[in-house]
Amino acid sequence: MAKRNIAIGTLLVGMVLGVIFWGGFNWAMELTNNEQFCISCHEMRDNVYAEYKGRIHDLNRTGVRATCPDCHVPKEWIYKIKRKIQASNELYHKVMGSIDTREKFEAKRLELARHVWKTMKETDSRECRNCHEYGSMDYMAQGRRARREHQEGLDAGKTCIDCHKGIAHQLPDMSEDDPSAVLAVHPEDKTEE
Template sequence: MRKGTKLSVLLIPVAFFLGGIVFWGGFNWGMEATNTLEFCTGCHEMKDNAFAEYKDTIHYSNRTGIRAKCSDCHVPHEWGPKLVRKVQATKEVWGKLTGYIDTREKFETHRMAMATNEWNRMKANNSQECRNCHSFEAMSKDLQKATPYKKHMAAQKEGKTCIDCHKGIAHSLPKEYKDPEEE
């Protein structure tokens, strides 16, 4: 084998390796760039509707100074489930492009369906995004008020998940929503 051929045989795997690193880094950068509050509120549909509501909740402003951003609640932290959620979110991009919720009236028309989809997703994954910050095991009987603490412990025993009781915690409930506990 000639000297130049040996060099090119070595350069090909190195080029693939370096190219893979660049691709992987760029891909991960892109995934994280779409998890920022600025990205999520970059379109008026979210800024004027969901974000405006969220700014009035405890997840935005609270005594501890910890703020949950959109992706903390709507995107899994684990890499595989995050990738699946990002693929699912392409439907939301399509909605943006087609004007599905581009006015307040359209947003309100579709609010119940959008909320139900999100509640079902959270129920199916045991409210994993909530549990990244909150867990039954970390709830303090001494620091939490008695009634919420009792309800949380009962929910844990009953196998309930956060979204079973906390619908509307970060966004307004749809006007069509009926609380199953009140029926």
């Protein structure tokens, strides 16, 4: 009987500790999954966040606003964990001062952007599709150019990032790259063909 009570007690303590650990872990995940946390580093606040302000994902006619985690952190738990582990590399570079000045950031901008673009390409722009889905688009409500480009993109199996590099942040200097590879759409580009 005593062994049974010890086993039950151990099991209950383990369950309580597991719930506390799991709750604490999820609390920490959510604490680090908001815009205020992202821009608490001056590297983000003074560079990419400053560029994001006033652009289409920050201000638009619908009032829907995408924040840093909406675009850069998956919603699905396993992918979110993977992204948080990858973010530890960013913390390492924060501590090492790799991009702690505007000049250092600009020198690495293209490399950093390519990492993001590669990830978005590999995931079929998963985070974009949380809000933008080909199947939900009303092509007739779009301008002629957008309607044509979206339909051609769908037919060609393209993903959002194939055409929309630079929509939320300033494009890096890509003078050595093929400029035709980027069809950046900016909110100030309102012309129709």
